[in-house]
Amino acid sequence: MKLLIVLLAVLAGVWLWRRGRRLSDQRPAGRRTPGQALPMVGCARCGVHLPGQDAVRGSQGSYCTVAHRREAEGA
């Protein structure tokens, strides 16, 4: 009975170790916080700030919407 408990303890330890290693493998190497990952840009028409990847690119700058790009650039 004592041997069984030791065996279970060892199996639990191995399981926890493997689970912890798998979780740490999934974590990206460089920890990035959302604020640092997304550079903010200002709309050249109304000045609203938004994440760069959501901004509408225009020839004279970045805009929050296509409508503002059209208003500012007339295109």
Ligand SMILES: [Zn+2]
């Ligand atoms: Zn705007």
